[in-house]
Amino acid sequence: MSLGIGLQLYSVRNALAADPWGTLEKIAEIGFKRIEAANHKAKTDPGVGFGVEARQLRQRLDDLGLSMIGCHINPLELSILPRALDYQTTLGNTQFGCDIEFFPPNDLDYVKRRCDVFNQVGQLARERGMRFYYHNHFQEFQRIDGEFVYSHIIENTDPSLVYFEIDTYWMYRAGQDPVGWMEKLGERVVLLHQKDFPSETAQPLNLYDGVFSMTEKISMQEFEDRKDPLCFTEIGTGVLPIQEVIDAGAKLPNVLSIVLEQDHTQLPELESVRLSLDAFTSKFNNVAP
Numbered sequence: 001m002s003l004g005i006g007l008q009l010y011s012v013r014n015a016l017a018a019d020p021w022g023t024l025e026k027i028a029e030i031g032f033k034r035i036e037a038a039n040h041k042a043k044t045d046p047g048v049g050f051g052v053e054a055r056q057l058r059q060r061l062d063d064l065g066l067s068m069i070g071c072h073i074n075p076l077e078l079s080i081l082p083r084a085l086d087y088q089t090t091l092g093n094t095q096f097g098c099d100i101e102f103f104p105p106n107d108l109d110y111v112k113r114r115c116d117v118f119n120q121v122g123q124l125a126r127e128r129g130m131r132f133y134y135h136n137h138f139q140e141f142q143r144i145d146g147e148f149v150y151s152h153i154i155e156n157t158d159p160s161l162v163y164f165e166i167d168t169y170w171m172y173r174a175g176q177d178p179v180g181w182m183e184k185l186g187e188r189v190v191l192l193h194q195k196d197f198p199s200e201t202a203q204p205l206n207l208y209d210g211v212f213s214m215t216e217k218i219s220m221q222e223f224e225d226r227k228d229p230l231c232f233t234e235i236g237t238g239v240l241p242i243q244e245v246i247d248a249g250a251k252l253p254n255v256l257s258i259v260l261e262q263d264h265t266q267l268p269e270l271e272s273v274r275l276s277l278d279a280f281t282s283k284f285n286n287v288a289p
Contacts, residue, residue, distance in 0.1 A: 001250050001286070002286050003192075003249055003255065003257060003288075004033070004257040004258075004287075004289070005032070005034065005257070005259075005260060005277065005281070006034035006035060006036055006191075006257045006258065006260065007034070007035050007036070007260055007277075008036045008259050008260065009035055009037050009038055009049075010038040010261060011260070011261055011263075011272070012270060012273060014269055015270055016049075016050050017050060020050045020052055021060060024060060024064060024066065026270050027273070028066055030277060032066070033066060033067060034066070034069045034257050034259075035061075035068055035069065036068070036072070036259050037049060037068060037070070037071040038071070038072040038099060039072065039073055039074065039084070042077075042080055042084055043075060043077075043080055046080070046083035046086070047084075048071060048087075054091060055090060058090055058091050061091065068088070068091045068092060069093065069095070069191070069256075069257055070093065070133070070191055071084075071095075071096045071097075072096070072098065072099035072135065073097070073098070073099075074099045076098045076117070076121060078117070078121065078124065081121065084096070085124070085128055088130070089128065089130075093130075094129065094130050095125075095130055095191070096133070097132065097133035097134060097165050098135060099135055100135070100137055100223075101114065101134075101140075102219055102220065103140070103149050104217060105142065106215075107144070108144045108145060108152065111144065111152045112156050114153075115153060115156035115157050115162075118157050118162045119162060121162075122158060122160075122161025122163075126160070126161060132163065133164055133165045133191060134153060134157075134162060134163070135164075136167050136170055136171065137167065137170040137223070138170045138173045138207050138208075139212075140153065140174070141175070141176055142214050142215070142218070154184075154188075163190045163254070164185050164190070165189075165191040165192070166185070166189055167192075167261075168193065168240070168242075169193065169194065169195035169197065169240065169261075172205060172206075172240060173197075173206065173231075174208065178248075179248040182248045182249060182252060187252065187253050188254075189254060189255055190254045191255065191257060191258075191259055192245065192249050192255060192257070193258075193261050194242060194259065194260055194261070195235060195260075195261055195263065196232070196234065196235045196237060196238030196240050196242070197231060197232070197233065197239055197240050198230070198231065198232070198233040198237075198239070199238065201230060202228060202230065203228050207226075227263075229263075229264035230264075232264045234262065234272055234275040234276045235260050235262065235279065235280055236276060236278075236282075236283045236284065237279050242280075242284060243284050245258070246258060246285070250286045258287065260273065260277065262276060
């Protein structure tokens, strides 16, 4: 089975902020048909983060042949989710996730409390005929009581309520093999995120090889301060073994799409995602726009 190629709209966040309708039109012209939103303003904007009304956006997406296949919602708070999920339902989107989480070192109780929240969010999603997914970065691969935080999340969430969007780039940057985690999680994986790592960088691929320690506290501040924008390149032009990811994802029953995401680029955003889509479709098998 071929995986559909999606675009995480965070990749074009500045273009969207300046001209949301024109940017969506250009995304469709480039060749994308599937998009995932990233709403970091969910307390004040129930939608997709750039202040447009749901029915109006749905009509525009339909006109452009674009489907919303997911949305990150931040902050992930039960009190604001009903409005946000009403918006996503209007768009025809049936799944949503958290964008980023941080966990205090050696605090398993905190991890379990967050897992309780994830289960509650998943229950709310199920009641609406939707799915909730957890999106990882690298910090989930610190250990508590000898186990990865990510393993604790898997073990302390209900498989029928909490699914996973595997960000393969961040797993590689934690020294992990995303294919192994995909095989472990199986039908709990519903989306893949794909970035790429350049051949020459100042940082090692594994951030735990000198950039971060396995025991330090990692917050958003440390994450942003030490994340090197030059450690991202257009997807399909770097060194990550992306075909292995695609082949593994194509075997999973609930994975229909692999979502391209460009956190940082040295190019104009729309040019960057165009290059990524061109490279992705020309270089890899088992994928289709």
